[in-house]
Amino acid sequence: MANIPDILPKVVLFQDLEADSMANLAPLLIAKKFAAGSLIFREMDDSDALYIVERGTVVVSKHVSGDVEMVLTRFEVGDFFGEMGLFDNAPRSASASAETDTVLWRLDRSVFHDIFSYHPEMAAKICYRLVTIFIERLRVTNEQSRDAIRWALEATGYISGAQSLFGRKST
Amino acid sequence: MDQPAKLQLLTRQSGEAGFEIHHIDSDQAYLGYRPRRVERETWEITAQPQSPDGRRNFILKNLRQDRYLLIDEREAFLWERFDGGHCVEEIAGACQERFGDFTAAQIRPVLAKLSEAGLLVERENLALQQSLARNQENLWVIGINSAAKYWRRLAFTLPNADRLCGAIYRCGGFVLFHPVTLVMTLAIAVLAGVAALHLSPRAKQFTQMLSATPWRSTAIILTSLLAVSMMHVTVHALACKAYGRRVRELGFFLLQGVLPTFYADVTDIFMSTRKARVVVDLAGPLVELFWGSVAFLAAYQTGPGLAQAFLFGIGVVLWEGALINLYPFNFLEMDGYNIVADLLAMPTLRQQALALAPELHRRLLHPRSLTKSEWIQIGYLLLCAVSVLIYLIAHLDFLLGLLPSWK
Numbered sequence: 250m251a252n253i254p255d256i257l258p259k260v261v262l263f264q265d266l267e268a269d270s271m272a273n274l275a276p277l278l279i280a281k282k283f284a285a286g287s288l289i290f291r292e293m294d295d296s297d298a299l300y301i302v303e304r305g306t307v308v309v310s311k312h313v314s315g316d317v318e319m320v321l322t323r324f325e326v327g328d329f330f331g332e333m334g335l336f337d338n339a340p341r342s343a344s345a346s347a348e349t350d351t352v353l354w355r356l357d358r359s360v361f362h363d364i365f366s367y368h369p370e371m372a373a374k375i376c377y378r379l380v381t382i383f384i385e386r387l388r389v390t391n392e393q394s395r396d397a398i399r400w401a402l403e404a405t406g407y408i409s410g411a412q413s414l415f416g417r418k419s420t
Numbered sequence: 421m422d423q424p425a426k427l428q429l430l431t432r433q434s435g436e437a438g439f440e441i442h443h444i445d446s447d448q449a450y451l452g453y454r455p456r457r458v459e460r461e462t463w464e465i466t467a468q469p470q471s472p473d474g475r476r477n478f479i480l481k482n483l484r485q486d487r488y489l490l491i492d493e494r495e496a497f498l499w500e501r502f503d504g505g506h507c508v509e510e511i512a513g514a515c516q517e518r519f520g521d522f523t524a525a526q527i528r529p530v531l532a533k534l535s536e537a538g539l540l541v542e543r544e545n546l547a548l549q550q551s552l553a554r555n556q557e558n559l560w561v562i563g564i565n566s567a568a569k570y571w572r573r574l575a576f577t578l579p580n581a582d583r584l585c586g587a588i589y590r591c592g593g594f595v596l597f598h599p600v601t602l603v604m605t606l607a608i609a610v611l612a613g614v615a616a617l618h619l620s621p622r623a624k625q626f627t628q629m630l631s632a633t634p635w636r637s638t639a640i641i642l643t644s645l646l647a648v649s650m651m652h653v654t655v656h657a658l659a660c661k662a663y664g665r666r667v668r669e670l671g672f673f674l675l676q677g678v679l680p681t682f683y684a685d686v687t688d689i690f691m692s693t694r695k696a697r698v699v700v701d702l703a704g705p706l707v708e709l710f711w712g713s714v715a716f717l718a719a720y721q722t723g724p725g726l727a728q729a730f731l732f733g734i735g736v737v738l739w740e741g742a743l744i745n746l747y748p749f750n751f752l753e754m755d756g757y758n759i760v761a762d763l764l765a766m767p768t769l770r771q772q773a774l775a776l777a778p779e780l781h782r783r784l785l786h787p788r789s790l791t792k793s794e795w796i797q798i799g800y801l802l803l804c805a806v807s808v809l810i811y812l813i814a815h816l817d818f819l820l821g822l823l824p825s826w827k
Contacts, residue, residue: 286438308441310430320428320441346430346439400425403446405453406508406531413533415479415490415767416668417690418683419656419704420675420745420754 256303256354259327261382265374273368278354283347292344296334297358302326305351311343318344321393332379335361424448451524455511455531456504456541458482463539465496466691469765472792477767479690485538486668488687490767494519495530502540574680577671581657581684585670588654589661596655596703597662605710612713612735615720619732626729633726637733644734645741648711649682652704652745657684659703663696665689675752694762701758705742712738749803764796773797 257263257271266274278301283289289300292312300307302324309330310318321343324330330345335358365372401407424447432439457463462484468477478496480489491499497518501511512524534540578584585593595601619626630637657667668685675681689700712735719731748756753770761769776783776797783790790798812819 284437308430313429316431316434318430318432320430348441396425397427400427400446400449403425404449406450406455406528407535413489414537415488415690416685416687417758417767418669418673418753419653419686419700419758420681420683 256301256327260301260329261327262301262329262332262375262378265378266371270368270371270374273371274364277360277364278356281353281355283351283353285347285349285351287347289345289347289351289353290331290341292342293340296331296337296339296341299329299332299335299356299361300345301329301354301356303352303354306348307345307351307353308348309343309345319397322389323348332382334358450528451509452507454504454507455502455527455534457499457502457534458484458539458541464691465499468690468767469694471765472796475793477765480534480537480539481688481691482538486666487537487539488690489533489537489539491530491533494522495533498527498530499534502534504541575671575673577669581670582667585654585657585661585667589658593658594662596658597699602706605706605713608713608717609709612716616716616732616735616739619716619719619728622724623732626732629726629729630733637730640730641733641737644711644715645737648708648738648741651711652707653682653684655707656686656700656704659700660684660686660689663689663692663700665692665696679752690767694765697762698759701755701762704755705745708738708742708745712736712742747807749800749807751804751808760800766793766796769797769800773800777801 715735
């Protein structure tokens, strides 16, 4: 547990917490190690925890067709992912894999609910930060949708052009 | 230009740990794209007569959406290969082999053109294109576009024009296209010419009589003009039916965005022969010639008075209308222009000429680089410019009259 205090202050999600809250939170997190290339969770798996990246890079992808997935984003040191699993029971919306050897800290949904019950002020600060990050990620998603559409248009030869239809109106 | 968009894909081997990430540029994917045209029964292609350059154009028609494209030989070659089986890279290679210098990027505008005409499968991005374009506009552009939109709303089209014209054609309209009708029209025109010459010494007197009741004269002559103008476009449409082709629209619009005019959309006649197009073009002005002749003959038969003055005035206006319609060099796409464009096998002569105009001074420095078609376009521009100039000089007195302070 000695490393936890080093990484926690770097996590945006916890940046509003005071030192004593951090100390309360630290023992609730569980360390997990993943070798490069291994799967952290798969799309449609049960969703029950949030992960914080202490070391390495995590790639998040969504199934497209056959064995092909589309890379949605990457998370690096200090980032967190899987936060949707804290709030709803829906299955994972994407897969997460370790791109390099990775160390993560896991916050279970049940533990998060306990924080709500026993440390409501701390929970409120985490939730406030979560909302702002949700908004930021939503904006990024919009940009990604635009980029994906642009890619598809360019890949299928799209260019915006002038009217080229032919016609004759006899007057 | 923007860098090509990138997409990252991840693949996993089943039963094996690990994954691979692939970075794919849109440019790279484009080369592998296999354009596919719509099903065979939904399009029709017709070769057009050779242009003076020896080039051949084609009209490609989307039968389902009733849209038409004018494509050149190279585009027709590409169209043949857009079968979903050949990728852009292969198609570009084949095109280079056939026509020489050619790159895959040159296929993009062709794809855009075909897509716009609804001739490619899975290319429903027009709404998106318009939406993206809208978002890039500033307030001025939006304002101008809105004003233009309201101005264009002055136009209207008749519903079921093709069915209506088909019915008129079957119920006697076909008689108009019998050779005897043409001969009779020309004979009446000759007689009317004689009558007009006979009445012409009294033209000044007629003008004075009409000027005495300016509002009534203007109303009667304008109403006659309007009625004949409607008949004119209807006969264009009936001529189109005479060749078994579809009348897309019949209605009223602003010619070149300015001049209120009735029209018949006879684009489908391009799927027929050059002779058919010329007949469709000529049929309209013959209506003015016929009714103008009838007016002259009636004036000749009527005793001196206001009625005779009106009939003579209507005859003059209608014959003048026929002449203006048949005169090809006025920068407008009227019947005379269409005949010239059809005879030259240059259906977009005016647009090509106007596109050439801004770079004319530079191109004329190297006259040898100009093609035969471009010389024709220059000729068209010159004749139009001279015609407009002569028209203005001929009406100089009238124009100066509008500016009394200059006198």
